[in-house]
Amino acid sequence: MLTQSEVQSKLKAKGTKFLTVTFVKRNGEIRRINGRLNATSKIKGTGRSTPSHLVPIWSPKDGWRSFDVNNVLEIR
Secondary structure, eight states: OOOHHHHHHHHHHHTTSEEEEEEEOTTSOEEEEEEESSOOTTOOOOSOOOOTTEEEEEETTTEEEEEEGGGEEEEO
């Protein structure tokens, strides 16, 4: 698994480009999401802020999802 600082630096380098993130879900499954960070379209919002350990990502296939920076296996 990547460290939290490695994840943050790779995400910062990608910016708003599409990327693929492979991570371990809470239930132990491995999941891969293709999407964009910092997307501004399709935001509905509930007024709640996202916890600092979760990163929101918008996938054209799945819509808005998030992943835990502590469980990331790979970022491409």
